[in-house]
Amino acid sequence: MKFPSTLISTLSLLLALSSSPLHADEHAIHEEHGVHEHGAATLSLAVGEAGVDIMLESPAANIVGFEHAATTDEDKQTLADAQKKLEAGADLFAFNTEAGCTLNSTEVVSALLGNTNTEKHDDHSDMDVAWAFTCTAPAALTEVTTKLFAAFPDGFEHLKVEWVTDKSASAVALEKDDTIKLTP
Template identity: 40%
Template sequence: MRHILLALPFALLPLAVAQAASHDHAHDHEHAHEEHGSLGTHEHGVASLNVALDGQTLEIQLESPAMNLVGFEHAATSDADKAKVAAVRKQLEQPQALFALPIEAKCALQESELESPLFGEAKHEHADHDHDHDHGDEHGHSDIDASYRFTCANAEALKTLELGSFFGSFPGTEKLEVQLIGPSGQQGAELTPKNARLSF
């Protein structure tokens, strides 16, 4: 599924390094032990969004600490926690509502994939599963990853992506670090609840 997005981290690595160098470390006091991690460190309040538009194919990949979406990262054992995880999973299964694709672009969801240790068995809506990483670490941090592939019959109308609904649904997410490959090339953006529009 990730044939376009596979190239994204490598294509935008210089951008990611530059962003990391000027990164706001507001949450460092909570996660000082993560300083020695890789480029994709686990930072509460911050999620990454990779977006690629190639012809009529739009791919969106979200990687977020579970804390941003469900409010905790431990295994859901109580009924309340299980209900919260189920509700978040249901929201993530409706990407059209979260990403507000323009109606005139006529985008239809073709494939989706949700992964997290909080979901127990990962749900795959396609046949091939070609990665073997887990989404937790030794510090007890859990991530939630979501990948979507759309076919847009009128891709030329896809000028913006509105993320206001995403931020409204998941108020624990303070910032989305976006990497975009679109008709006008590669770009990086930082979206917040007050600046929630991504332009292609």
């Protein structure tokens, strides 16, 4: 059988109309149940014999404000500034002085920096950071103060902090910078 051309046009139009809202819904669902939620991030602290390792897993948007490849000079500058800020780990965390902790190294990993391609999910990119602090008395480390919310005021909203020492482990949710007590 042969469809009248008007019917075909109508069907095409309906399909075109229905595909846009569907796509938007899919995007919304992906945002909600997807691999990361903008504003949220996870911070993991592990106190060992040499010091403390801190890992941040975050959507890149929290740190640089975008997740697409940096192509304009402005984006590239924003990215470079953010990387510099992250590498200054001593400005992002404070420790009780008895522990004698100093920053040893920082590694920033992101598809935006071109040093990984595993963190990219559709239109989303993560930025993960590993800070290694060496402490003269790691066993005396009892308090870690975060300064991430202040450093990236437009980015972080919820920070899930998980910490572990040789004596105990726990987790805490932060909505603003705070001091985490590493005690049972």
